[in-house]
Amino acid sequence: VSTQSTGAPFKRAEYFVNESYRSAMNTKRMGRLKHTIAKVPESVSIFFVMRITTVRGPMPQSVRKILQSLRLNELNNAVVVKRSDKMIEMLRVVEPYITWGYPSLRSVHNLVFKYGYGQVKDEKVALSSNTIIENTFAEQGMLCIEDLVKQLYEVGQHFDAITKFMCVFKLTPPKGGFRRVATPFKQNGAWGNRAEKINSLIRKML
Secondary structure, X not given: OOHHHHHHHHHHHHHHHHHHHHHHHHHHHHHHHOOOOOOOOOOOOEEEEEEOOOOOOOOOHHHHHHHHHOOOOOOOEEEEEEOOHHHHHHHHHOHHHEEEEOOOHHXXXXXXXXXXXXXXXXXXXXXXXXXXXXXXXXXHOOOOHHHHHHHHHHOXXXXXXXXXXXXXXXXXXXXXXXXXXXXXXXXXXXXXXXHHHHHHHHHHHO
16 A cells, blocks of 8 residues: 555544644634623724735634635635624634734724735735726715725724725735734733724734
8 A cells, every 4th residue: 555545534534633632722712702702892993914924734714714705715815894793703713823803993994005905806906096986986975085084994884895805815924924823912922902003003014
């Protein structure tokens, strides 16, 4: 029997062992979270969320599904999402894979102007012209990129339409990359909620 023929079943078994282990660890972590409260200021209406790490092999299904729903399938992909209790719970499930926080108006503005792309007739188009916004959202009363930024930051009535139109932000990691990605931000690591300090990170990636 060849090494190749015997290696494949062993690899499959290892895959499922790893998946079982990570699922158990995730279940344990979520059990601890049930006894903690995520404190987010009432004034916060949006979150900036970015994928900062991955794992070799499998990850818990619940984590994978949330990352896919947020479109955070690749490292350094980022999105702006609407604040809600459900969103906070989702972010807490996937926290070891992301960093997130409360972006300022200036941060949202700079992200859109430098990294903003939209889906126009099945093509990815840089948001480099007000004409693109006017042609897409004139009926909603948006005529320029500043209107789009305002809707995003203030969670205007067209927020959902805008986030559906926009592609994920594909950012450049900070110089030197992320350090201590396996450690939470509150312990001088990388993952988890940075609150307002997310704006400092965004500046480093622009």
